[in-house]
Amino acid sequence: MPELPEVETIVRQLSPDLTGAVVDRLELHSPHVMRRQTMPARALRRQTILQVSRRGKFVRIRLSGHLELLVHLRMSGNLRLVGHDAKADKHDHADLVLADGRRLRFRDVRKFGGFMLLDDRQSDHEPPLSELGPEPLEISLDDFRRLLASTSRAIKALLLDQRRLAGMGNIYCDEALFIAAIHPATPARAISPEKGEKLWQAMRQVLTQAIEHKGSSVDSYRTPEGKSGNYQNLHLAYGRAGRPCPHCGTLLQKFNIAGRGTTLCPKCQRLMKRRSRR
DNA sequence: GTCGATGTTATCAA
DNA sequence: TTTGATAACATCGA
Numbered sequence: 001m002p003e004l005p006e007v008e009t010i011v012r013q014l015s016p017d018l019t020g021a022v023v024d025r026l027e028l029h030s031p032h033v034m035r036r037q038t039m040p041a042r043a044l045r046r047q048t049i050l051q052v053s054r055r056g057k058f059v060r061i062r063l064s065g066h067l068e069l070l071v072h073l074r075m076s077g078n079l080r081l082v083g084h085d086a087k088a089d090k091h092d093h094a095d096l097v098l099a100d101g102r103r104l105r106f107r108d109v110r111k112f113g114g115f116m117l118l119d120d121r122q123s124d125h126e127p128p129l130s131e132l133g134p135e136p137l138e139i140s141l142d143d144f145r146r147l148l149a150s151t152s153r154a155i156k157a158l159l160l161d162q163r164r165l166a167g168m169g170n171i172y173c174d175e176a177l178f179i180a181a182i183h184p185a186t187p188a189r190a191i192s193p194e195k196g197e198k199l200w201q202a203m204r205q206v207l208t209q210a211i212e213h214k215g216s217s218v219d220s221y222r223t224p225e226g227k228s229g230n231y232q233n234l235h236l237a238y239g240r241a242g243r244p245c246p247h248c249g250t251l252l253q254k255f256n257i258a259g260r261g262t263t264l265c266p267k268c269q270r271l272m273k274r275r276s277r278r
Numbered sequence: 279g280t281c282g283a284t285g286t287t288a289t290c291a292a
Numbered sequence: 293t294t295t296g297a298t299a300a301c302a303t304c305g306a
Contacts, residue, residue, distance in 0.1 A: 073300085074300095075302095076303095077299085077300080091302090108300055108301095109300080109301080109303075110300085110301045110302055110303085111300075111301050112300065112301065117303095151294090152294095153295085154293070157294095157295085200297080219303095219304095220303095258295095258296095259295090259296070
């Protein structure tokens with residue numbers, strides 16, 4: 001579900017409500033959601049939430065006592081602030097209970113997501129954060145061109161590789177590649193500097209607009225307020241296979257590229273061959 | 279009932 | 293180093 005714009009939306013909505021709040025305890029209804037733990041959960045008691053931020057697709061919750069709670073939503077996770085009397089259903093796996101009774105509730109139907117409870121003096125320097133590439137909205141054009149030149153992997157696989165660029169997911173890859181008119185299977189190295197700039201701009205545009213629209217609700221994604229995002233209504237490629245290309249009217253097609261469902265326009269996004277002999 | 283697909287990523291084999 | 297397949301899980305639709 002959540003890619004960079006969705007996680008950013010979640011963080012922006014949670015931050016004002018959580019910053020400064022005091023934690024009472026972490027209730028784990030499903031123990032498996034704690035994926036890694038270098039600090040004991042009981043250390044959370046009476047700690048103050050100092051900051052809620054995002055890195056790639058991770059939510060970072062920094063607390064006093066040198067604690068950091070990382071949350072990854074994977075496919076179907078979500079976070080909501082609920083009242084003390086909100087009943088948990090079978091997909092609600094954990095509550096960070098605040099001293100005032102409110103609960104930061106983690107729900108995840110598919111159970112791929114989870115928490116990590118780390119020492120914030122080390123969290124930047126150890127996995128998973130230390131493994132992440134630059135933020136797509138922060139990487140410079142020069143660095144982005146260098147990234148493209150560094151590999152002959154399919155451009156879509158490169159954009160999805162969190163070690164090279166942190167935050168892009170399937171939706172925003174398809175959207176950015178469509179806008180830049182680049183076939184997702186194009187070897188990254190084969191993309192010209194001009195096309196590279198187009199892709200850099202398309203990526204920034206798509207992410208920025210998606211954040212403005214509070215993300216894409218394709219299926220289960222909801223903001224912490226329980227609302228759907230709106231950006232799905234503005235998708236040009238993702239989820240539109242069989243419908244006409246907004247640019248040329250050709251029917252969009254769906255393929256499996258880089259192991260992911262990939263929608264593209266066969267006319268606007270031609271695969272660059274090395275050189276066509278004739 | 280079965281099959282395939284779903285926004286993600288860790289892991290393992292080639 | 294890279295890639296591709298697979299698995300983790302639940303749900304939905306054909």
